[in-house]
Amino acid sequence: MSATAGQAQGERGLAERLGLKPGQVVQEVGWDEDSDDALRESIEELTGNELVDEDYDEVVDVVLLWWRDDDGDLFDALTAAMTALADGGQIWLLTPKAGRPGHVEPSDIGEDATTAGLSQTSSISAASDWSGTRLVFKARR
Numbered sequence: 001m002s003a004t005a006g007q008a009q010g011e012r013g014l015a016e017r018l019g020l021k022p023g024q025v026v027q028e029v030g031w032d033e034d035s036d037d038a039l040r041e042s043i044e045e046l047t048g049n050e051l052v053d054e055d056y057d058e059v060v061d062v063v064l065l066w067w068r069d070d071d072g073d074l075f076d077a078l079t080a081a082m083t084a085l086a087d088g089g090q091i092w093l094l095t096p097k098a099g100r101p102g103h104v105e106p107s108d109i110g111e112d113a114t115t116a117g118l119s120q121t122s123s124i125s126a127a128s129d130w131s132g133t134r135l136v137f138k139a140r141r
Helices: 003-017 037-047 074-082 106-115
Strands: 026-029 060-066 085-096 118-127 130-137
Touching: 003 037, 003 118, 026 037, 026 074, 037 118, 060 074, 074 085, 074 106, 085 106, 085 118, 106 118, 106 130
Parallel strands: 026 060, 060 085
Antiparallel strands: 085 130, 118 130
């Protein structure tokens, strides 16, 4: 395998860790200069679609929410992100890892997600400086 092919597979693996699939539409919210470009590129490579922004007016399969501690009210951001999701959609909340500027405490994520009607299903190391928390609608009883 060439170095380029190996690099492409490694980048694609970033998106695969998020459980993304070809053809999915991913809306990106909260992008800033510190967002991880390799992760963004791997998502576009795997899904075959460019990331769409907050102004996209169709339903999406996944919302990629970059969030830092000083970005405002996480509950409000999660509630807004939920409006774009298709049935069965998910939010990947990306926050700076512990010790990095803008780190968000896991207890804050859990509290705001629960209040918004979301369940946390998994957490991963999404990129070198970013942790990912997968959030889905709570099961209705």
